[in-house]
Each structure stands twice: as structure tokens, then as C-alpha cells.
Amino acid sequence: MLTHALDIVTSAGILYVVALGLLIIFGVLKIINLAHSAFLAIGGYVAVVATEFHVSLWYAIPIALIIGIVIGAILEATVLRPLYARPLDTILATWGISIVVVQLITLIFGRETQFAASPITGAISIGDITYSEYRIILLGLALVLGAIMVFLFQATELGLSARAVIMNEGLAQAMGINTRFVRFFTFCAGAALATMAGALITPLVSIEPNMGLPWLINAFMLVLVAGSSVISLGWATLGLGGAQVLVSTFINPIIGGLTIIVLSVLVLRARKTL
Amino acid sequence: MPKLTHTRRQFIAGAAIAAGGAAGGFPAVSRAAEPVKIACICGLSGVNSPVAPAVVQSGQLAVAELNEKGGILGRKVELLPIDDNSDASGAVKAFNSAIYDKKVNIIIAYETSAARNAGEPIAARANMPYIYTSPYEGGACGANLFIDGWVPPQVEIPLLKYMVDEKNLKSWYAIGSDYAFGRGIIDFAVKEIKSLGGTVVGEDFNPLSSSDWEPIFTKVRGEKPEAIIYCTSNGSPNATFLKQYKSTGLDLPVGSFSIDELTALKIGESAEGVLYTADYFTSLDNPQNEAYLAAMNKMFGSKLLTPSNLSVPEYDAIHIYALAAEKVKSVEAAAIIKTLPTVSFKGPRGVIQMDKEHHAALPIYLAQIQKDGSSKVIKSFGLIDPGNQCPKFS
Numbered sequence: 030m031l032t033h034a035l036d037i038v039t040s041a042g043i044l045y046v047v048a049l050g051l052l053i054i055f056g057v058l059k060i061i062n063l064a065h066s067a068f069l070a071i072g073g074y075v076a077v078v079a080t081e082f083h084v085s086l087w088y089a090i091p092i093a094l095i096i097g098i099v100i101g102a103i104l105e106a107t108v109l110r111p112l113y114a115r116p117l118d119t120i121l122a123t124w125g126i127s128i129v130v131v132q133l134i135t136l137i138f139g140r141e142t143q144f145a146a147s148p149i150t151g152a153i154s155i156g157d158i159t160y161s162e163y164r165i166i167l168l169g170l171a172l173v174l175g176a177i178m179v180f181l182f183q184a185t186e187l188g189l190s191a192r193a194v195i196m197n198e199g200l201a202q203a204m205g206i207n208t209r210f211v212r213f214f215t216f217c218a219g220a221a222l223a224t225m226a227g228a229l230i231t232p233l234v235s236i237e238p239n240m241g242l243p244w245l246i247n248a249f250m251l252v253l254v255a256g257s258s259v260i261s262l263g264w265a266t267l268g269l270g271g272a273q274v275l276v277s278t279f280i281n282p283i284i285g286g287l288t289i290i291v292l293s294v295l296v297l298r299a300r301k302t303l
Numbered sequence: 304m305p306k307l308t309h310t311r312r313q314f315i316a317g318a319a320i321a322a323g324g325a326a327g328g329f330p331a332v333s334r335a336a337e338p339v340k341i342a343c344i345c346g347l348s349g350v351n352s353p354v355a356p357a358v359v360q361s362g363q364l365a366v367a368e369l370n371e372k373g374g375i376l377g378r379k380v381e382l383l384p385i386d387d388n389s390d391a392s393g394a395v396k397a398f399n400s401a402i403y404d405k406k407v408n409i410i411i412a413y414e415t416s417a418a419r420n421a422g423e424p425i426a427a428r429a430n431m432p433y434i435y436t437s438p439y440e441g442g443a444c445g446a447n448l449f450i451d452g453w454v455p456p457q458v459e460i461p462l463l464k465y466m467v468d469e470k471n472l473k474s475w476y477a478i479g480s481d482y483a484f485g486r487g488i489i490d491f492a493v494k495e496i497k498s499l500g501g502t503v504v505g506e507d508f509n510p511l512s513s514s515d516w517e518p519i520f521t522k523v524r525g526e527k528p529e530a531i532i533y534c535t536s537n538g539s540p541n542a543t544f545l546k547q548y549k550s551t552g553l554d555l556p557v558g559s560f561s562i563d564e565l566t567a568l569k570i571g572e573s574a575e576g577v578l579y580t581a582d583y584f585t586s587l588d589n590p591q592n593e594a595y596l597a598a599m600n601k602m603f604g605s606k607l608l609t610p611s612n613l614s615v616p617e618y619d620a621i622h623i624y625a626l627a628a629e630k631v632k633s634v635e636a637a638a639i640i641k642t643l644p645t646v647s648f649k650g651p652r653g654v655i656q657m658d659k660e661h662h663a664a665l666p667i668y669l670a671q672i673q674k675d676g677s678s679k680v681i682k683s684f685g686l687i688d689p690g691n692q693c694p695k696f697s
Contacts, residue, residue, distance in 0.1 A: 032521045040517065140386075141352035142539035144569050152552025158524065159552030164517070233547060234514040235539040237352065243512050277518035282509045283481050285518065 033278060035160050037271040042168035044266040046229055048248035049174060049259070050222030056257025057191050057215040059116060060109070063123040065223050065248065066241025067130035068097060072227020073236040074134055076145035086148045086231065093228035094221045101220025105213050113212070134238045147232035163232050170229065174222075178259040191215060195257050250293035269293060338381040339374065339634055341366065341621060342401035344412035344422065346538075349389030350511065351415055353538040357565055357608035358413040358436070358617045359384045364595075364602055365621035375628045382621075383407060387418045389536070394418035398425040408634045411620045413437050413613060415536055416483035423448055432639045434624065434657075436616035437537070438560075438581075440487025444693035447636075449643050449657045451616045451623070453665055455491040455560075456690040458580040461667050462558050463492060463532070465682065466578065467499040472530040472556060474502050476523045478516075478544075480535040480561075481508040488534040488560045496532070504528050511536065516547045523553060534560040537613055542570045549573040564611040564670075564678045571676040579672075582665040583612035583652045584680050592651035612652075619650040623657070653686070660696040662689035 047069065054062045072093040079089035104126060112119045149166065152159040182188035193201035194211050202208045227241065234240060251269060255262040269289045277285025343362045345355040359382075366382040374380050383405055387397040394414060401407045402425065410426055410433045412419070419435055420443075426433040427445050434449045441454035466472050475496050479485035485508060493503050504526040507519045523531065535544050541562045548557070549572075559579045567574045585596060595618065599607055608614075627642040628634050647656035653666045669682040691697070 032524055036517055036521050040515070140348035141356060142350075142542075144542055147546065147550075147573075150546065150549050150573055152550055154552075161517070161547070161550035161552070163550055232550075233543065235542045237348075237539070243514070274518050277515075278521055282507060282513060282518060286510045286513050 031156055032158055032160065033274070035155070035164075036274045036278070037267070039161075039164040039168045040274050041263075041266040041270040042171035043164070043230065043233070044247065044251060044270045045171040045263060046167060046174060047226045047244050048251045048255075048262060048266065049178065050219040050226060051245075051248050052252045052255060052257070052259065052262050053178070053215055053222070054219035055252050057194055058109075058113075058212055060119045060123070061249070062219065063120060063245070064104070064126040064130065064220075065123075066239075066245035067127035067134075068100070068220050068223035069227035069230075069241030069244055070131065070134055070236075070238055071096065071100065072224035072229070073145070073231050073234075073240050074138060074143070074227075075224065076228045076231040077138065077143045077236055080144070080146045086145065086228065089145075090225055090228050093224040097221030097224030098217045100224070101217035102213070104220070105216040109216065110209075110212075131238045138238070140238060143236045145231040145236060149232065167229060175259060175263055182259065187211070187214065247289045250289055254293050254296050338379040339376075339628070340381050340383055340405060340407040341624070342397075342405065342407040342410045342412070343382055343384045343617065344387050344394070344397045344401060344410055344418075345384065345414060346389030346393075346418065347384065347386035349387075349393070349415075350536045350540060351389040351413070351538050353566055353569060354563065354611070354613050355386075355389075355413060357610060357614040360599065360603055360608055361610060361614040361618040362411070362621055364598055365618045367602065368598070369621070369625050375625050375634065376632065378634075380625070387412075387414055387422070389415050389418060391417045391421035394422040395425065398422040402426065402429045402431055407431075408636075409434065409624055409639065411436060411617060411624065413617055416440060416443075416487070419443060420483060430636050430640075432624075432636055432643065434620040434643070436620050437613065440484050440491070441689075441692050442487075444661065444695065446696075447640055449620075449661045450692075451620050451655055451657055451663045453582050453612075453667070454662060454689045454692055455488055457582070457665055457667055457687045458560060459488070459492055459495055461684045461687065462560075462578065462580040462669065463495045463499060463501075465669055466530060466532075466556065466558055467496060467501045470530075470556065473500070474504055474527075474529045476526060476528040476531050477503055477506045478519055478523075478531065478533040479506075479508050480540060481510050482536070484536060485534050485561075489532070492532050492534070492560070509535075511540070514540075514543045516544055517551075520548060520551045520553065523555075524551070528555065530556040530558065532558045532560070537561055537563060538566055541566050542573070545570055545573045545577065562672070563613045565609045565613070566611075567672045567678055568609055568676040572674055574672045574676055575674045577672045578669065579678075580667050580669050580684075581612035582667055583610075583615045584668055584670055584678055585610060586678075586680055587651065587668070589651070589653070591649055591653075595651040610651075615651050619648055619652065619655045622648045622650065623655065659689050660691065660693040662692045664688050 051065045075093040076089045149163045153162045190206045190211050251265045255265040273288040276288045347355045362382050366380045369380045385397045387393040413436045438452040477489050479489035557577045626646040631638045631642040644658045657663045667684040667687045668680050670678040670680045
């Protein structure tokens with residue numbers, strides 16, 4: 030029983046970490062960032078390079094974060110900013126970015142699967158069971174990230190501006206809010222969260238140029254269900270991720286793999302307005 | 304490394320097609336001097352990607368050795384590595400390209416079962432000789448299809464006998480990837496465990512696309528088996544499986560049908576203790592293996608990827624093909640298909656002949672993975688028959 034509960038909360042935590050960057054970009058910029066999966070891969074390859082230089086993953090994570098900020102800043106300024114008036118074109122643009130990034134990774138690292146060293150491979154005892162220590166750590170990180178996000182949105186001036194942009198960008202601009210900066214900052218933060226998530230999941234998966242794709246689909250559905258709130262993303266990952274774990278455990282993992290997508294479609298169908 | 308050079312005649316012929324748009328046959332004379340082309344179709348991308356480059360290296364050595372001795376029937380031999388993305392749709396493209404575009408003489412391929420099942424009908428329609436070099440779930444039969452890797456009875460019976468009888472592990476949990484190879488291997492294992500007097504308390508399959516094994520490990524915990532047997536696809540899924548297994552803290556004996564020496568080395572500590580059987584290990588003590596390893600080292604130096612039972616069959620198969628062509632004095636498809644089962648080659652694994660219903664009897668060894676990821680051979684089972692894989696060819 031305890032193991033099932035741990036499976037549910039840790040799986041939700043992992044999904045939360047992976048989907049967070051996609052959510053804040055979708056929430057504030059109203060852009061579906063299809064380059065999210067490529068950003069995840071960049072994070073994964075930061076971990077690969079760190080392994081090659083015998084640097085611990087704990088250092089690779091902040092490095093991935095910084096690289097994400099830099100890449101986000103460059104792409105926002107050069108590719109996305111001119112397209113804000115044409116939201117549909119941003120889908121094409123971010124998809125294009127993703128193809129370019131994946132090809133660049135392939136050119137540099139090759140197509141084959143890589144392995145990154147895990148800082149933690151063991152298990153810890155909780156009650157009378159043992160459980161993956163890294164999954165527990167990821168859950169903790171997800172909670173911390175969620176708390177930081179809530180704090181940023183609710184308690185800072187930037188968050189207030191961001192919420193104003195989410196509600197009504199035109200009005201926010203008329204009130205003197207620098208929406209351009211809010212957009213820039215949000216995209217950088219979203220990209221950085223994605224690259225960091227890519228590095229964070231490396232102890233659980235193996236790394237290849239398309240490693241982000243399977244995650245993108247689930248993250249995308251979760252974000253559509255959660256809308257623009259970092260708190261509802263938490264509930265969405267817990268509900269849908271939890272359902273996935275339960276279906277995988279009690280029915281079978283093959284149907285489990287479809288759970289998030291099917292439930293998301295049902296939730297979206299049942300909801301009157303987005 | 305041998306360069307894939309193109310002769311001027313080929314270039315002119317290609318240019319002629321391009322200019323004229325004609326696809327008519329060339330006179331036999333001009334073809335006689337063309338190289339013998341071997342397509343090495345393998346998953347250079349996708350799940351097999353950690354292993355496939357080593358397969359190509361093995362093939363390159365075999366081709367270099369043949370060319371050094373004057374090629375096949377006096378013609379130069381060329382190896383064309385073609386990526387099939389480790390899946391069915393990639394294989395369809397790769398097979399069509401090899402047969403109709405590159406016009407190869409034979410396909411000698413290391414692939415996933417999904418890719419083989421998609422590619423074989425294309426090769427069969429074209430009556431293209433096809434040697435499949437992967438270990439696989441068994442029962443793939445085609446008049447043009449030959450297999451020099453292991454099938455379940457060869458590795459599963461020895462490993463399970465050892466673990467169930469000698470190690471006295473009676474209660475099992477079986478885990479596989481959800482596709483032909485994983486399902487076939489695990490189905491066989493479950494039957495074998497039962498016939499050895501063991502019980503299987505749980506059996507689960509994870510989609511190939513899934514990288515989360517945690518829900519299955521949670522079920523394992525609940526069922527409390529004495530040992531685990533698993534079979535993912537070759538290569539990277541072993542890493543996700545074993546990494547996540549290690550982190551659960553479950554400390555049960557694990558038997559694997561999908562891991563190989565090279566992948567184990569890459570995974571390292573997380574694979575420690577895993578038992579597996581195979582038809583080849585680098586530590587095998589025979590003159591052919593020594594010569595093979597020395598030649599591989601000389602050819603690839605620091606770029607050498609550790610050979611394994613997944614890559615050596617490519618080397619053997621190319622030599623078997625050359626022997627068949629020399630024996631029948633032709634590379635014509637029908638003649639090759641008839642002759643392939645009649646020749647044997649003494650390679651690093653021992654004497655290989657695909658005369659058992661298009662499959663081969665193989666020497667089988669048991670190994671345990673050490674803390675540094677290396678594989679230590681702990682037992683030899685001798686030559687083991689593949690059983691009745693394709694009774695129609697007996």
C-alpha cells in the first residue's frame with residue numbers, strides 16, 4: 030500500500046518537474062512550446078558531458094539551468110519575439126527549433142544512446158519497505174520548485190505582472206506593465222526549467238537525441254488540463270499521473286501508457302470552457 | 304578502416320541512369336567487375352544504437368579480411384551499413400533501399416525482431432539471401448532467411464536450469480518488453496520455469512516506449528519472488544531497467560536474456576550480479592577468438608567498441624557467405640540460398656554452420672556481471688542445439 034502511494038506521488042513529482050517549463054510558457058505567453066522536448070534533451074546531454082568529465086550530476090543540474098536560460102534568451106529574442114502577433118506560427122517555429130536542436134545534438138554526439146552516471150543509485154528504508162532514494166529526492170525537488178513558483182507568482186512584483194499578462198495582456202500593457210520583459214523572462218525561465226528537468230531525469234532513463242519526445246506528449250496533455258496555474262499542474266500530475274501508476278500496476282503497463290492521454294481528452298471534453 | 308570507394312564505372316552507370324531515367328539492365332560484363340555488396344542493416348539509431356556500431360565494426364573486419372585475400376570470386380567486397388532505426392518502418396525503408404536502390408547481393412543484418420518481421424517479407428519477395436545475426440525469440444522461417452544467433456532453447460534452458468536447480472530458486476517474476484522478442488523470450492522462460500518445477504508468481508510487459516519500470520517493481524515487491532528473469536530489447540532498455548531496479552533496493556538474483564557484454568560495461572555497477580548466458584564472450588580462450596580480438600584491436604585501436612555475442616555473429620555470417628559463394632562459384636541468389644547451410648566457418652565462437660533448419664548449433668556459456676560491468680564466465684554448457692525452429696526445412 031505504502032509503495033503504491035510512493036509510486037503515485039513520486040511519478041507525479043517527476044511529471045511535475047518535466048511539465049513545469051511547458052506550463053509557464055503556455056500560461057504566460059499562450060505559446061505551445063514544441064521545443065520543450067529538445068530542451069529536455071539538451072539537459073540530458075549536459076549530464077552526459079558532465080559524466081565524461083567526471084563531474085557529479087549535482088553540478089550538471091545548475092549548469093543545465095544556466096544553459097537553458099541562455100538558449101531561451103537567444104531564441105526568444107531572435108525567433109519568437111517577431112512571431113507574438115501570429116500565435117499559430119509559433120507552433121511551427123518551436124517545432125522547427127526542436128528539429129534543429131535534435132539534429133545538432135545528433136551531429137555532435139551521434140544517434141546512439143548515451144549513459145550518464147547517477148549520483149545516487151541506492152534505496153532508502155521507509156517503514157518496512159525500501160524505496161528508490163532518487164525518486165524521493167525528485168519528489169522533494171518538485172515540491173520545492175512548486176513552492177518557488179507559487180512564491181514568484183503570488184508574492185513578487187514580477188509575478189503580479191505575469192498574472193496580469195495571463196489575465197489580459199492588452200490591459201496589462203495599457204497599465205504600464207512591460208509585457209515584453211515579462212514574456213522574455215518567462216520564456217527563459219521555461220526553457221531553463223526544461224533543460225534542468227532533462228538533466229534531473231537522467232538517472233532514471235537513458236539519453237538519446239529524441240529522449241524528450243515521449244515526455245512531451247504527456248506534459249502537453251497535463252498542461253492543457255492544468256491551464257496556466259502552477260498549483261493546478263500539481264493536482265493534474267497527481268490525478269492523471271496517479272491514475273497512470275494505478276492502471277500500470279493493477280491492469281497492465283501497456284494500457285497504463287495511454288492513461289494520461291485518454292483521461293486528459295476526457296477531462297477536456299467534459300470541461301465547458303478552457 | 305576500409306573506405307567505401309566507388310569505381311568510375313559505377314559512377315558512369317549511375318550518371319547514365321540519372322541522365323536517361325532508364326532502369327534497364329546492364330550488360331553482364333560490366334557487372335562482373337562490380338564489388339560484391341553486403342548490406343549490414345542495423346539499428347544505428349533507436350533502441351539498438353548502443354550495440355549496432357560494434358556490429359558494423361565486426362562486419363568491417365570480416366570484409367577487410369576477405370578483401371585482403373582477394374575478395375569473393377575475385378571481386379572486391381563492400382559493406383554498406385544501413386540504419387533501420389531499430390523499428391519496423393525504418394526496416395521497410397532500409398530493406399527497400401538495400402535491395403532496389405543499392406542492389407546488394409546479400410543482407411546480413413543485426414536487428415530488432417520488429418525490424419526483422421517487417422524486412423523479411425521484402426527480402427523474401429526479392430528472393431534476397433538474408434542472414435539474421437541477432438539472438439531472437441525463434442520460429443522465424445523463410446526460404447531465404449538464415450540465422451546464426453541464439454534462439455530461446457539455447458540460452459534459456461541452460462540459464463534457468465542453473466538458477467532453478469543449482470541455485471534452488473523456485474519462485475519467479477518474469478518481466479519483458481512488449482514486442483515480439485520480449486514476449487517470445489518471456490513466454491518460453493515461463494514454460495521452462497514451470498517444467499523445471501518452479502512457479503511464476505507474476506508476469507508483466509512494459510511498452511517499448513516506456514522508460515518507467517517502477518509500477519512493475521512495486522508489483523514484484525508485493526509478490527515476493529525469489530528471483531527475477533527479464534528480457535527487454537538489446538541495448539539501452541537494459542540500462543533503464545537495471546538502474547531503476549538497483550534503486551528499488553530489491554536484492555533478488557536477476558537473470559537476463561537481453562543484456563550483452565558491451566551494454567553491461569556501459570551500465571557498470573547497476574548491472575552487478577546479473578546472470579546471463581550467451582554464445583560468445585571476449586574472454587573465450589581459443590585461437591580464433593584471440594586472432595579476431597587482435598585484428599579488431601589493430602583495425603580500430605582506441606575506437607574499438609567491445610565485441611559481444613551481438614556483434615560477432617555478423618563477422619561469422621560474412622565469412623560463411625564468402626565460403627558459400629566460393630563453393631558454388633557464384634553470388635547468384637538462388638545458388639547462395641541453396642549453399643549457405645552446407646558450409647561451416649570456424650570463428651571466435653567455434654564452428655558455426657546454419658544447418659539446423661536454417662539455424663545453428665552454438666556453444667553456450669554462463670556469465671555473471673561484475674561490479675565494474677565486466678562479464679565473468681562461470682560455466683560452459685558445450686554445444687547446444689537450436690531445437691525445431693523451422694520443421695519445414697528439416
